[in-house]
Each structure stands twice: as C-alpha cells, then as structure tokens.
Amino acid sequence: MARFDTIAAAREGIAGGEVSATELVKEALDRIEKLDPGIGAYNSVYADRALDRAKDVDEGRVGGALAGAPIALKDNICTTFGTTTCSSKMLKDFRSPYDATVVKRLEAAGAIIVGKTNMDEFAMGSSTENSAFKTTRNPWDRDRVPGGSSGGSAAAVAGGMCCGAIGSDTGGSIRQPAALCGVVGLKPTYGRVSRYGLVAYASSLDQIGPLGWTVADAAALLNVIAGHDPRDSTSVAQDVPDYMSGLEAPVKGLRIGIPKEYQLASGMDGEVKAGVEAAMKTYESLGAELVEVSLPHTEYGIAAYYIIAPCEASSNLARYDGVHFGHRTSEPVKDIIELFSKSRAEGFGEEVQRRIMIGTYALSSGYYDAYYLRALKVRALIRRDFDRAFARCDAIACPTSPIPAFKIGEKSGDPLQMYLVDVFTVTCNIAAIPGISLPCGFTRGEKPLPIGLQLLGPVFSEAKLLRVARMYEAATEWHRRRPEVA
Amino acid sequence: MKYKAGMAKPRISLEEVRHVAKLARLALSEEQMRRFTPQLESILEYVAKIGEVDVSGVEAMAHALPLQNVFREDVAGESLPLEEVLKNASATDGPFFKVPKIIGGDEE
Numbered sequence: 213m214a215r216f217d218t219i220a221a222a223r224e225g226i227a228g229g230e231v232s233a234t235e236l237v238k239e240a241l242d243r244i245e246k247l248d249p250g251i252g253a254y255n256s257v258y259a260d261r262a263l264d265r266a267k268d269v270d271e272g273r274v275g276g277a278l279a280g281a282p283i284a285l286k287d288n289i290c291t292t293f294g295t296t297t298c299s300s301k302m303l304k305d306f307r308s309p310y311d312a313t314v315v316k317r318l319e320a321a322g323a324i325i326v327g328k329t330n331m332d333e334f335a336m337g338s339s340t341e342n343s344a345f346k347t348t349r350n351p352w353d354r355d356r357v358p359g360g361s362s363g364g365s366a367a368a369v370a371g372g373m374c375c376g377a378i379g380s381d382t383g384g385s386i387r388q389p390a391a392l393c394g395v396v397g398l399k400p401t402y403g404r405v406s407r408y409g410l411v412a413y414a415s416s417l418d419q420i421g422p423l424g425w426t427v428a429d430a431a432a433l434l435n436v437i438a439g440h441d442p443r444d445s446t447s448v449a450q451d452v453p454d455y456m457s458g459l460e461a462p463v464k465g466l467r468i469g470i471p472k473e474y475q476l477a478s479g480m481d482g483e484v485k486a487g488v489e490a491a492m493k494t495y496e497s498l499g500a501e502l503v504e505v506s507l508p509h510t511e512y513g514i515a516a517y518y519i520i521a522p523c524e525a526s527s528n529l530a531r532y533d534g535v536h537f538g539h540r541t542s543e544p545v546k547d548i549i550e551l552f553s554k555s556r557a558e559g560f561g562e563e564v565q566r567r568i569m570i571g572t573y574a575l576s577s578g579y580y581d582a583y584y585l586r587a588l589k590v591r592a593l594i595r596r597d598f599d600r601a602f603a604r605c606d607a608i609a610c611p612t613s614p615i616p617a618f619k620i621g622e623k624s625g626d627p628l629q630m631y632l633v634d635v636f637t638v639t640c641n642i643a644a645i646p647g648i649s650l651p652c653g654f655t656r657g658e659k660p661l662p663i664g665l666q667l668l669g670p671v672f673s674e675a676k677l678l679r680v681a682r683m684y685e686a687a688t689e690w691h692r693r694r695p696e697v698a
Numbered sequence: 699m700k701y702k703a704g705m706a707k708p709r710i711s712l713e714e715v716r717h718v719a720k721l722a723r724l725a726l727s728e729e730q731m732r733r734f735t736p737q738l739e740s741i742l743e744y745v746a747k748i749g750e751v752d753v754s755g756v757e758a759m760a761h762a763l764p765l766q767n768v769f770r771e772d773v774a775g776e777s778l779p780l781e782e783v784l785k786n787a788s789a790t791d792g793p794f795f796k797v798p799k800i801i802g803g804d805e806e
Contacts, residue, residue, distance in 0.1 A: 306786055402762060403765070416760060448765070514745075515744060518741065519748070535797055540788035547799060549723065552723040556723055562730075565734075566734060569719065576721060583746075628744055643762055
C-alpha cells in the first residue's frame with residue numbers, strides 16, 4: 213500500500229515535514245512502473261514534468277490546496293503536454309493546443325498531474341474494454357473489469373498509483389467504475405464544472421468529476437475544479453461553497469428516499485442488494501428516516517439515454533474528418549467525402565461507430581420525432597420525477613451498479629447487455645442532478661469485490677450530498693480497505 | 699437483465715444501415731454492415747420502448763438547466779496562433795489545411 217495514498221494524507225505529510233512532494237511523486241511513479249504493467253490504468257505518464265512540478269512545490273514556487281498531491285487525469289481531458297487520445301486510434305497522436313480549464317485549476321492549486329488514464333474510446337462504454345489501446349484490469353481482481361468509461365482513473369486510485377483522479381461522467385462513467393473499484397466517485401450537477409477542454413461525447417450530459425479513496429478527497433478536488441467558466445457557456449454562474457467545511461456535520465433529520473421502482477430492477481446481484489440494504493440500516497442507526505419515493509419513469513431511463521447520447525455524439529464526433537486533426541486515411545480517395553468516410557471508418561472503434569449510427573438514424577428525417585424529440589420529452593418527465601421525489605427527501609439512495617465487477621469479455625458480445633448495467637446511473641445525467649458513489653461493502657468469495665452505494669441529490673446540492681455520504685463513511689470502515697496489488 | 703429483441707418487424711434493414719453509414723460518413727465494410735445490422739436492430743428495438751410513455755403536453759427538454767442565450771460581447775479576444783491550429787493536421791500547405799477536391803467530385 214502506498215504510504216500517503218489519500219490527498220489528505222499527502223497534504224498532512226507535506227505540512228508536517230514527513231514527506232516532500234518530490235518523494236510523493238517518486239513513490240507514485242515507482243508504483244506505476246511496478247504495478248501498471250499488470251493493471252493498465254495509464255495511457256501516458258509524465259515522469260519528468262511531474263518531478264519538475266514537485267520541485268516547484270518543494271521549493272515554494274507553487275502552493276495551493278492540493279500542493280504536492282499526485283493526480284491522474286482521464287485521457288479525454290485536453291492537456292498541452294503529452295497526448296490526449298480518448299483511447300482512440302482517431303486521436304492517438306493528438307497534442308492539444310490548449311489546456312482544459314480543470315487542468316489549469318488543478319495545477320494552480322498545486323496538484324501534480326502524473327499521467328493520463330485509459331478509458332472506453334470517446335467515453336463510450338461501461339467497462340474500459342472499448343479502449344482501442346488496451347484493457348484495464350480491476351486491482352481487486354485482475355480478471356475483471358474496472359468499470360467504465362473512467363476505468364483507468366478508478367483503477368489508478370484503487371491501485372495506489374495516484375492520490376486522486378479526475379474522470380468524466382455522461383451516463384455513469386465516474387460513479388460506476390468508482391463502485392467497481394471500491395473508491396468514491398462524484399458526478400457534479402451539470403454546469404458545476406467547466407467542460408472546456410473535455411472532449412465532447414454528449415454535450416447535455418457530460419460532466420467532469422473527482423475520484424478518490426474518501427469523501428473528503430472528492431470534496432477537496434471538487435473545491436478546486438468547480439466554478440463558472442466564461443469559456444464554457446453551459447457552466448453556471450453559481451457560487452462555489454467550500455465543500456470541505458462542515459463536511460463532518462451530520463445532516464439532522466436526514467430523510468433518505470428509497471425509489472420503489474428500483475426494488476423491481478431485474479438482474480440485481482443478491483449481494484449488491486444486501487449490501488445496499490445494510491447501508492440503509494446504518495443510516496437508520498444514525499438517525500435517518502427512510503422514505504419510500506417513486507420514480508415512475510425509471511424503466512425508460514436507459515432507452516432515453518441510448519437515444520439522447522448517441523444523437524449528441526453523432527453530432528459531436530462529426531468533427532473527426534481527417535482534415536484538422538486526428539487520423540487521416542492513407543488509402544487513395546477520389547474526393548473529400550471519401551476522405552472523411554475512410555478516415556472515420558479506420559479511426560473509430562466499433563462501439564463508437566455503432567453509437568454514431570444509432571444517433572444518425574434517430575436524428576434523420578422520418579425518425580427525429582419518434583426517437584430524439586420523444587426522448588427529450590421523456591427526459592423532462594424523468595427530471596420531474598426527481599423534483600417530486602426531492603420534495604420528500606434530502607437524498608435518494610440506491611446501488612450504483614446492479615452487479616459487482618464482471619469478468620473481462622463477459623459482456624462484450626452483446627452491446628445491449630452492456631448498456632443495461634447503467635440502469636441506476638443514467639437518469640442522474642438526464643436530469644442534470646449530482647450523484648456520488650461510495651463503497652458500502654464487499655462480495656464474499658476468494659477475491660472480494662467492492663459494492664457501491666449511490667446517493668443522488670437535487671441540483672447544486674453537492675455540499676449536503678457530500679455530508680450525507682460522509683455520515684455513512686464515518687460510521688464504517690469500507691473506505692480503509694485496499695486491494696492486494698503489490 | 700437479459701433483454702430479448704422482439705420478433706416484430708426488424709427496425710432497421712441492411713439497406714437502411716448502408717444509408718445511415720453514408721449519412722454518417724462511415725465507410726464500413728460489407729461484413730461490418732452485415733454484423734451491425736442485427737446489433738442495431740436489437741438496440742433500436744429496445745430504445746423504442748419510449749413509445750410507451752404518455753408524453754402529451756410535455757415539452758421537450760434538450761437541456762436540463764434553465765440557461766438561455768449565454769452571450770458575450772462581440773469583441774475579439776485571445777486566439778490560437780496559426781502554428782498551433784495546424785500542428786495536428788496530416789496535410790497542410792502554408793496556412794491551409796489540404797483536402798482533395800470538393801467541387802466536381804461525386805455528389806450524392
């Protein structure tokens with residue numbers, strides 16, 4: 213286990229003179245070198261740059277709330293250093309001409325970006341198996357997936373190869389890998405964090421967010437990355453509270469909503485169900501009241517998502533045409549259309565092609581009303597379901613994923629089977645509300661697998677949501693367990 | 699969790715797949731299109747269940763936050779320098795991106 217494996221521990225260690233930023237980064241790089249060949253979390257590692265930045269921190273030139281903490285960044289977040297590949301052949305050599313806003317904010321706060329992490333190609337997937345480069349393995353059991361699409365970020369944290377990480381979440385891509393890797397993952401309210409520099413998948417659903425071992429670390433990262441950005445017209449000019457202050461104060465009179473429709477979700481693993489039920493008992497013992505709520509349009513969430521997201525993706529990915537950046541075919545072409553078509557067919561993996569096809573179909577003349585427009589109306593209904601439920605509770609609780617980490621290859625034969633694991637995560641993006649996953653137990657068996665509890669809150673309720681999560685974390689020990697990786 | 703595609707009329711034919719691939723500018727191979735067709739069928743069959751929802755009187759929600767017309771002053775600000783703009787392109791000619799001919803090619 214890494215010595216200072218949380219951001220809090222790293223910051224305390226530096227403040228107390230026990231460890232320097234350089235030592236922290238050296239340890240992270242060491243662990244990456246030793247462990248990552250067997251895990252595959254990182255697409256690229258910035259050893260020299262990270263050590264330079266560590267020196268800046270140690271010699272007092274750079275300070276801030278995250279100063280000295282080694283952080284990993286999902287490879288769809290643009291950096292002027294190294295490549296930003298989105299784990300796709302389309303962008304395998306892409307060097308961004310600008311840094312994402314979150315990168316600027318993290319570095320201004322002294323965070324040390326040690327590398328870019330593997331992901332499902334263009335963030336499309338729930339297992340990181342859609343990466344064009346390699347499969348990332350779950351540090352808890354290397355024959356299993358880390359989840360996706362931010363699987364590399366989750367595995368980097370779980371493997372002790374960084375103190376915290378940044379991912380993106382469009383339909384569950386931070387929360388689900390966090391659940392499968394036994395770490396905390398937060399998707400903020402849509403508009404809370406700037407998307408400038410996040411390679412777009414679905415513009416009305418995408419959001420950047422933190423992953424770490426603890427709720428406090430997620431809060432520390434959120435403090436730094438949240439805020440309005442004039443460069444992202446969908447970011448909201450709402451004050452950013454200090455998410456860390458008051459984190460230890462339990463929410464008095466806490467009401468937790470249990471959606472009755474989620475009890476009927478088929479395919480739920482018995483141990484996951486039991487783990488989440490036990491977590492609800494823990495909340496009751498902390499004085500919370502459990503309230504039954506109804507989210508009547510639950511069963512249409514995946515259908516609505518797998519229309520809206522592919523539609524938006526088909527538009528966003530139209531920019532990859534082989535001309536301005538990205539893969540260009542070296543086959544002979546008779547005209548520009550053929551240049552586009554061949555470059556795109558060669559550069560995109562199959563899941564990306566499938567989603568572009570679904571989106572193109574659903575937006576095409578004759579189908580637009582029945583699919584896309586209708587899905588947007590279902591979206592309004594899903595949002596209304598949540599607004600009504602939140603009138604009666606402070607947070608909604610449910611499993612993050614209906615199943616623990618599945619075996620590599622188990623679900624990659626049938627795209628639809630893979631989509632169904634998103635049942636508890638997609639409605640959160642559709643409704644724009646925040647959601648957090650935190651560990652609430654492990655499965656029994658030779659290689660125990662993490663179980664994730666998900667909490668959802670109303671828009672811009674991150675401060676309270678983090679406190680609700682912290683209440684459970686403070687009463688349990690799950691967040692202290694580490695996989696045997698070394 | 700096993701979803702079985704219904705035995706109803708298929709939602710997308712190989713012909714339609716070819717058409718959509720053309721619209722999407724994806725030069726998929728014949729083999730790929732044949733393989734994609736049942737997969738796309740199964741997905742479209744599943745997502746079509748939103749047809750069951752009563753959406754009468756519901757306004758389409760493209761964007762879940764009440765943001766509208768977020769504008770800025772029409773004042774030139776910082777721009778990317780030209781060499782940055784061109785650096786990731788595979789084919790350039792001076793300040794231009796180079797492409798095969800557009801006009802006079804096969805229109806369809």
